[in-house]
Amino acid sequence: MAAIRPTHTDALVVVDVQNDFCEGGPLAVPDGSAVVPLLNALGRRFPVVVLTQDWHTPGHVSFATSHGRDAFGTIELGYGTQVLWPDHCVQGSAGADFHADLDLPHAQMIVRKGFHADVDSYSAFREADRTTATGLKGYLAERGVSRVFVAGLATDFCVLWTALDARQAGFDVVVIEDACRAIDMNGSLDAAFAAMDEAGVARVRAADIEAHE
Ligand code: VGL
Ligand code: ZN
Numbered sequence: 198m199a200a201i202r203p204t205h206t207d208a209l210v211v212v213d214v215q216n217d218f219c220e221g222g223p224l225a226v227p228d229g230s231a232v233v234p235l236l237n238a239l240g241r242r243f244p245v246v247v248l249t250q251d252w253h254t255p256g257h258v259s260f261a262t263s264h265g266r267d268a269f270g271t272i273e274l275g276y277g278t279q280v281l282w283p284d285h286c287v288q289g290s291a292g293a294d295f296h297a298d299l300d301l302p303h304a305q306m307i308v309r310k311g312f313h314a315d316v317d318s319y320s321a322f323r324e325a326d327r328t329t330a331t332g333l334k335g336y337l338a339e340r341g342v343s344r345v346f347v348a349g350l351a352t353d354f355c356v357l358w359t360a361l362d363a364r365q366a367g368f369d370v371v372v373i374e375d376a377c378r379a380i381d382m383n384g385s386l387d388a389a390f391a392a393m394d395e396a397g398v399a400r401v402r403a404a405d406i407e408a409h410e
Contacts, residue, residue, distance in 0.1 A: 201371075202407045208342045209243035210321060210333075210363075211236055212349030212356050212377075213251050214299050217285040217292035219350075224285040226351045226378045233298045235376045235403050236348060240301040242408050245342060247333070248301065249321040251286035251355070252293060252309035259317040260284045269382060276326040279317060288312065308333050319355045322362035334366040344369040346406075348376035353389040360398045371399045373406070 203209070216222050219230040240246050253259065261268040261281035268283045286293040310318040310331055318324040322333050337345065345363040347356055347370065356377050363370045372393060379386040393400065 200407060201401065201405055203243045203346070205244050206341055206343045207243060207346060208245040208247055208337055208340075208344070209240060209346045209348070210247045210249065210359060211240065211299075211301065211304070212249045212321065212347060212359055213286075213351070214248075214296050214349050215251060215286055215292065216294055216296060217290075218251075219296055222285065222292060223283040224380075226380055229350050229378050230296060230298075232349060232376050232378055233296050237298075237300045239348065239373065239376055239403050239406060240304070242406050243346070245337075245340060246301055246304040247306045247308060247321075247337075248295065248304045249308045249310060249349070249355070249359070250293065250295070252288050252312045253286050254312065254314040255287055256314065257284075257287075257311065257317075258315045259311070276316065279325070286311070306333075306336060308336075320358035320362040321355070322359065322366055337368065342368070344371065346371045346373055348373040348403075350378055352377040352379035353382075353385040354380060357389040357392060360393055361396050364396045364398060369399075370397075371401055373403055374400050376403050 218226050256263050270281050271278050308321050316324045316326050345368045347360045360370050
């Protein structure tokens with residue numbers, strides 16, 4: 198896919214570019230802050246921009262410390278297998294703030310997710326119970342958006358689940374590959390690309406996207 202020129206029916210969803218996922222954070226995504234300048238430039242090419250913000254309660258169910266366990270293991274919860282993470286993106290903490298250099302002042306919507314103490318939400322559309330909606334589908338539909346571009350952190354978790362749920366919600370979906378960075382644990386990045394391909398999620402490079410009219 199080459200030379201995409203976004204219109205008002207295209208939205209850029211910038212996923213979780215927050216301090217805790219960047220260098221020095223408890224859940225730092227390797228090279229995570231490298232997406233910031235790319236996203237600052239990309240965002241200017243989209244008339245519709247949405248930011249997502251991981252936004253957990255203290256003692257959230259996705260935190261290893263809440264279960265007296267080591268991080269990066271898994272547990273079984275009522276809604277399925279949950280990866281256990283270091284404490285991150287606690288509501289109102291500095292770690293939950295957007296990266297200080299993220300400069301997208303025209304972004305119109307911030308979707309917070311993972312705010313229920315007992316349910317995680319990688320996806321910006323639907324929580325990990327796979328039933329509780331965030332409202333983003335309705336927001337985008339009401340604004341007349343038909344195609345969703347996804348970028349940010351992390352390719353193999355929140356970007357992946359957001360892209361898959363956008364497809365399920367009926368949007369055309371495009372992941373901007375070089376404007377994402379991955380956690381990549383136990384082959385999760387290869388699995389993520391396979392799942393995107395299977396779901397009909399297109400993948401492009403930031404350079405394929407031109408300025409909007
Ligand atoms: C994320 C793990 C836990 C992400 C959020 O933004 O990809 N990953 N919470
Ligand atoms: Zn999280």
